[in-house]
Amino acid sequence: MKEVPIIEMKGIVKVYPDGTKALKGVDFSVKQGEIHGLLGENGAGKTTLMKILSGMLHPTEGKIYVRGKEVRFKSPADALANGIGMVHQHFTLVEVFDALHNIILGMEGHGLLSKINVDKAREKLKKLMEDLNFRVPLDVPVEDLPVGVQQRIEILKMLFRDVDVLILDEPTAVLTPIEVEELFAVLRKLKAEGKTIIFISHKLNEVMELTDRVTVLRKGEVVGTVKTSEATPQLLARMMVGRDVVLRIQKPPKEPGEPILRIENLWVKGDRGEDAVKDLAFEVRAGEIFGIAGVEGNGQTELIEAITGLRRPEKGRIILNDRDITGRPPKELYDAGMAHIPEDRTRMGLILDMTVTENAILGLQWRKEFQRWVGTVDWGKAKRHTEMLINEFEIVAPGVDAPVKSLSGGNQQKLIVAREVSKKPVLIIASQPTRGVDVASTEYIRNYLVKLRNEGKAVLLVSADLDEILQLSDRMGIMYEGEFMGIVKPEEVTTEEIGMMMGGIKYEELNK
Template sequence: MQNIRKEFPGIVANDDISLTLEQGEVHALLGENGAGKSTLMSILFGLYQPDKGRIMVRGKEVDIRNPTQANNLGIGMVHQHFKLVHNFTVTENIILGMEPMNGGVIDRKGAAEKIAKLSKHYGLNVDPHAKIEDISVGMQQRVEILKMLYRDAEVLIFDEPTAVLTPQEIRDLMKIMRNLLNEGKSIILITHKLKEIKEVADRCTVIRRGKVIGTVGVGETSEAEMARMMVGREVSFHVDKEEQKRGELTLSVKDLVVEGNRGDDAVKKFSFDLYNGEILGIAGVDGNGQTELVEALTGLRPVKSGTIDLDGVDITHKSIKGRFEAGLAHIPEDRQKRGLVLDYSIQENMILEIHEQEPYSRHGFLQFDEIRKHADKLIQEFDVRSGEGAIAKARALSGGNQQKAIVGREISHDPNLLIAVQPTRGLDVGSIEYIHKRLVEQRDSGKAVLLVSLELDEILDLADRIVVINHGQKVGEVITSETDENEVGLMMAGIEKGA
């Protein structure tokens, strides 16, 4: 890609970017959220057209107008938010748009056999007959990879492929990538996880605010140096916390039982206490009841039995609004599904919970000047970057900026209890450092924070105490300063402390 330029209203996403990919290499594309990485790859995949610049494939200049043309040139892409039809099977998703016909009908059987063969060859272990809605997120990603391989892609673009995976699934993906390279495929990896770049990439191009800062050999460049290139300053990988001053009991959960989607108990007699001035981490492998636990605490899912007390008040059966008024705020796990109304502007999203309160509403009418003022203040304070400011649609923001908007909104309510679920999922090191600082500020100002994260490093860095969940049960509880990754990892696998 040579001298690529792409502008959107109020923002230059790609400013004279050049990038080369050699056969059989993993080339990492590193940059903050909103740096222009996904835009550049969307141009290569034919979703956008560049305003300037040219693309050469195998030495020939090409004009890629749509993804079908990209596929024909051997270019495939796995998007950060998967493009799958949930009530279709794996096979139906993979052949969509290029259905093999046999005597006037779609040859599903032949396609399923080809997919099973490909899956085995690359070590993907995908069941061609499974429905998308019944398989894990990690498995859905493998379906996206198979979709590219089924179309004979030679260049595979991965956009933030590990943002939604567990540590085990990440290790599996790295193995899959190595298998692909052994077959002579070439990979462009969009990420901001430096550990992963160190593990699989050969070269790394760093983009900052739409411009190339440089391309480096991964073997001879440190993580700290790459972080500095990406953010433009030194980044601290360590979280500074004051000595803990634990206050009154804020949240008390006793013998909580919550039903899962399949009618079984997803949370089983779960109990814990959380105090003011404390961050309590809930650690566990994805799918062990964390989601159902958080939904029960926030009012999104009914409680079967047990009690939830917030500041001495029983909120077990209170409405979501009732809990919000009692002082609970929630940074949800899925920012697009639960955190934002994507087709609303940022300013509208910033008042979702308080739109009927003064000064944002008077006599039943919204006061847009006040709403705008409030949004501008949060955009400034939480460094939410968007070309059009407060009137930009939430959909137009990069994932990291969507996340910062949600964190800003929830902290601005000054809650007594902040439930933060995967607060830094898919964020770059600069944004992670920033959000960690804001969570620690909540704790240091005497508030209670419940941190639910799949990133064990994050929990060990931030939490004062850790409660481990496995199959919906509490396996144990440890004080962070007295434990390590190994001990917590074993508990996450269901081995009780001291067993």
């Protein structure tokens, strides 16, 4: 007799309102009592799929079965009623409440006079913590607790609601190695008690260590489901990133020149005070594109912010053209020859409510060529400059006085590239330069970066799109938890090896 899976999702399609197809017909099934890994790169659709299973999102198409019965979740409460609970990557705790009240929040009942028995809840929680050897202080405001403890509270919140299926979204991202071990111990204990766990991750080692089976997603589709005992990190890496690299970019070979940017033993802290960049050192030379690959959230953002003067590094030095620029403000860096295409186009790269012209001189506003007299902007000159950029970069815009938000995403990005290049830099830092950009603009921007490199500029490229890194880079560093797993030439490594480095295995350890 065939066992009925506890969770079965069939033909799940999710199209976001902006037209992004996050899931393209995903079949996914989980057996009772297993730890099931869900592996994939950024944007593969892992989180979207699980948000659908936990009732946060509604699928555009497809069916969900729990214990063989079709269900339709209107909200997370419906999913909880079916024994499915999710711990999100970003916590959903009330910071000023203590753990106890966070855990019972939402269980007060709906009647005006209904009341939760706090003492009873405390007893139940204590027993739960005792059984699992998984303790949190119940009476301390959550904001005073470390991230690892906050995560435990999130997990206890779900267990307190007696879930059978516990979904964890990248739970180890915020944890120290010891905390990871403790978490794994608890998850194994839960499994022994018959709970089912879905573990979202991009870390190969963790998936190999913890899970019974793994489903790999890539670009909204299932690549396959394998038994972990029959899998190897190599196989999983290939499944995760393996693809046909389409080479459309013409890149003549070039001898790189002098180092333009030197990073020396750089340490940078993230927003939560964790070490996001750990003792990183590399250099970018003239006439070279240096790519940084890696799953997002491994310190790339903090590294770029530190280099571009938006985040103060803790330790180490950043040197541009033999000048120490560590901790200098952006204006000084631009004057020293740096240009920065930021990763977040709409929140950092542009001011959406300003005009095309105003955006075209952002970061250039103090330059002499746009001034009538000292301290004033000559808008006539600024407009002529903008028109020139529009022509040169084939930007489709209703006019120089139109709000920049009336441009398409691709044209907005081209405007940013145009503006940054017009700074006449020696170093261009391009962070996710083609994210959310149409195919034609993507190709244009990629070719332009190569052109800059051919002209002898230094280009530092950060991208979550591995194809992009592989196509453009002369050298690449693969970043994992704030460190480089290796600095290699793209033609010297296989995608499988890159995938393993992205999953946290050092280059030197690869061929052992």
